[in-house]
Amino acid sequence: STVEQAGSSGGWLPAGTLPKDGIASWPQLAMDASGTLYLLYSISINENRGLYIMTSNNSGETWSQPNRVFDAVSAGWGLVDHPTLAVTPDGVLHAAWVKGSPDGSASPQGIYYASSTDGGLTWSDSLKVAEPGHDWPRLVSFNRQLQLFYSKLADHGVWQRWVTYNGNTEDPQGWGTPVNLPGWSNISAPFGVAVSGDSGSAEDPAGALHLVGVDIPTGSLRYSAWEGERWSQTETYDPQYPVMGVIYQTAAQTDFAVSAATRLAGGRLGIVWKLNSINQEA
Structure with missing residues (x-):
């Protein structure tokens, strides 16, 4: 498709x-x-x-x-x-x-x-x-x-x-x-890498390299982008698992990872990740 x-x-x-x-x-x-x-x-x-x-x-x-x-x-x-x-x-x-x-x-x-x-x-x-x-x-x-x-x-x-x-x-x-990579320890594998733009494109002249992963202790998503000479400071996103009805467990009891990361239309970054908890699956 x-x-x-x-x-x-x-x-x-x-x-x-x-x-x-x-x-x-x-x-x-x-x-x-x-x-x-x-x-x-x-x-x-x-x-x-x-x-x-x-x-x-x-x-x-x-x-x-x-x-x-x-x-x-x-x-x-x-x-x-x-x-x-x-x-x-x-x-x-x-x-x-x-x-x-x-x-x-x-x-x-x-x-x-x-x-x-x-x-x-x-x-x-x-x-x-x-x-x-x-x-x-x-x-x-x-x-x-x-x-x-x-x-x-x-x-x-x-x-x-x-x-x-x-x-x-x-x-x-x-x-x-x-x-x-600094700030990137305790990350569940696999993690996601995505590229947007290329050199000379109107939307993203310099291009961008994106890195996203799941933090093992908390289950939060971590994100950084390549800024030409160094990686940006790590950002953290809390998926609010309880709101989704998911009981998060630590690495010893769960299987979780980022399956894919890709650049979408409008400059958005799409992320697919997996979280298998003891009682439920997201």
């Missing part, structure tokens, strides 16, 4: 099942400047485990056969998880994902990255961009940079690093030093 039609049930195509083979999880959708859609997903376990991508040139009516991005079996991985996908203005596809422990009980074993310059047909060798103990990568294209955000499980902090478009994204030296 297009943005103009999304508010109408008649504007959506009938639901279909993609992909046909394997137990897929964590689908990630991106679109390039020509309107081609890219669907990245993981098959986390079993004999076909790995990352796969499908494309559509007709707004999702039909899709290509899956193409393998990363073969976790050949790499000797027991589990691959939590992929993210971005397309930069030069048409290059960028993917990042997590090497997990086979039984899911141990800490993640690192975050890896690869790129494709031919629409997802072939991919570069994987590059480790975050050490063990980090999870939930988020890739976005902003201000001629590929930005990578991820979560550190030890303190639930948010980290950031980036590489310029004209840099060598497959070279570890091309990536900036990881930065722990």
Whole structure:
């Protein structure tokens, strides 16, 4: 569905099942400047485990056969998880994902990255961009940079690093030093990242990069925006869970996270988040 039609049930195509083979999880959708859609997903376990991508040139009516991005079996991985996908203005596809422990009980074993310059047909060798103990990568294209955000499980902090478009994204030296964002600890993962505008646009000449997450102790939403040289002071929004009839519980008893953040018409920022309490769900 297009943005103009999304508010109408008649504007959506009938639901279909993609992909046909394997137990897929964590689908990630991106679109390039020509309107081609890219669907990245993981098959986390079993004999076909790995990352796969499908494309559509007709707004999702039909899709290509899956193409393998990363073969976790050949790499000797027991589990691959939590992929993210971005397309930069030069048409290059960028993917990042997590090497997990086979039984899911141990800490993640690192975050890896690869790129494709031919629409997802072939991919570069994987590059480790975050050490063990980090999870939930988020890739976005902003201000001629590929930005990578991820979560550190030890303190639930948010980290950031980036590489310029004209840099060598497959070279570890091309990536900036990881930065722990100030004021962003005790944040539930995943968190949301959104980009609005671009350089030279009438609405938002400098563009804007938005970060939003759920505070673990309180359940409040936290928000910051990139101001060109630094992040803005963190803002806090109380969703008033009791008013919605929700009993908020702390992290030990609840599963909550920001699922999506996107810029809407009129300069508004849309946020979707999940809160599963013991007694009720929002």
